Amino acid sequence: MANARALDKRRKSIKNIRKITRTMELIATARYKKAMDRASAATAYTQQITKIVSRLAAAGLDVKHPLLEPREKVSSARVLVLASNRGLCGGYNGAILRTANKRIQELKSETDQLVVDASGKRGVNGLAFRGIKADQRFLQFEDQPAYSEVEKIASDYLARYITGEIDRLDVVYTKFISTSKQIATIETLLPLGSIDSQDDDGADESGKNMDYEFLPSADSILEEVVPTSFKIRLFKCFLDAAVSEQVARMIAMKGATENAGDMIKKLSMTYNRARQSQITGEIMEIIGGVEALEG
Numbered sequence: 001m002a003n004a005r006a007l008d009k010r011r012k013s014i015k016n017i018r019k020i021t022r023t024m025e026l027i028a029t030a031r032y033k034k035a036m037d038r039a040s041a042a043t044a045y046t047q048q049i050t051k052i053v054s055r056l057a058a059a060g061l062d063v064k065h066p067l068l069e070p071r072e073k074v075s076s077a078r079v080l081v082l083a084s085n086r087g088l089c090g091g092y093n094g095a096i097l098r099t100a101n102k103r104i105q106e107l108k109s110e111t112d113q114l115v116v117d118a119s120g121k122r123g124v125n126g127l128a129f130r131g132i133k134a135d136q137r138f139l140q141f142e143d144q145p146a147y148s149e150v151e152k153i154a155s156d157y158l159a160r161y162i163t164g165e166i167d168r169l170d171v172v173y174t175k176f177i178s179t180s181k182q183i184a185t186i187e188t189l190l191p192l193g194s195i196d197s198q199d200d201d202g203a204d205e206s207g208k209n210m211d212y213e214f215l216p217s218a219d220s221i222l223e224e225v226v227p228t229s230f231k232i233r234l235f236k237c238f239l240d241a242a243v244s245e246q247v248a249r250m251i252a253m254k255g256a257t258e259n260a261g262d263m264i265k266k267l268s269m270t271y272n273r274a275r276q277s278q279i280t281g282e283i284m285e286i287i288g289g290v291e292a293l294e295g
Contacts, residue, residue: 007271018260025253031143032246039239049229071167076113082173082241083123092248097126099184100172145238154231174244182244
């Protein structure tokens with residue numbers, strides 16, 4: 001039977017760990033709610049930008065923009081991996097790194113040049129462990145990524161694409177579906193290609209019968225709308241990654257708290273048995289001593 005004092009010490013240690021994991025769970029829950037509100041607002045804005053361009057295309061207009069047209073040959077590609085700065089979030093980073101590594105290996109065989117960028121310390125270190133060096137490292141993002149910071153990154157990618165330095169940009173991130181479902185996703189943001197209208201509720205079909213007037217011109221409007229569409233899509237990727245990270249951490253810490261509670265119950269039972277055995281032994285020693293004195 002284990003020593004009662006050692007069992008009690010271990011039980012107290014696990015109780016302290018449970019307090020920490022419970023606190024981290026509550027913090028992750030609060031951060032998740034804030035991140036979710038920002039992601040929901042960005043989703044509505046992204047859908048509206050998408051509707052504008054998709055309706056213009058559906059109206060039969062001659063809509064052309066360099067960001068919408070795919071390159072004949074993709075010789076230079078770039079991959080941006082969105083991971084977290086901190087751990088203790090279950091399999092969040094593992095899923096991202098596995099998905100990113102698979103796409104990176106595919107693009108290495110398909111393109112002449114491939115450059116990888118990473119956001120988050122876990123992403124940078126995870127890629128380095130797999131022998132992949134990140135060219136650009138973005139370590140400033142937490143649970144509330146700022147649009148101004150993402151816009152700088154997006155503008156840099158736009159400039160590189162327009163000048164022909166890169167022909168394709170893939171973003172690997174965790175797409176938030178619901179609290180119980182987040183999926184490691186690969187999204188090609190450059191070229192924008194045909195506008196995805198899955199969330200348009202059929203508005204694109206009605207756009208075919210609409211007449212548009214452009215002031216000052218269609219080209220000037222597209223010059224503003226199309227780059228903005230790319231920037232907000234990249235920002236949405238960062239927001240989804242932030243929400244998914246907090247959900248993963250919240251679930252992981254909840255599981256750790258529950259496991260700690262189960263361990264405490266088992267240790268308490270073992271401690272009680274050890275304590276009872278110890279007390280019984282002490283009583284038997286006293287009785288034996290008394291009998292020896294009487295004899």
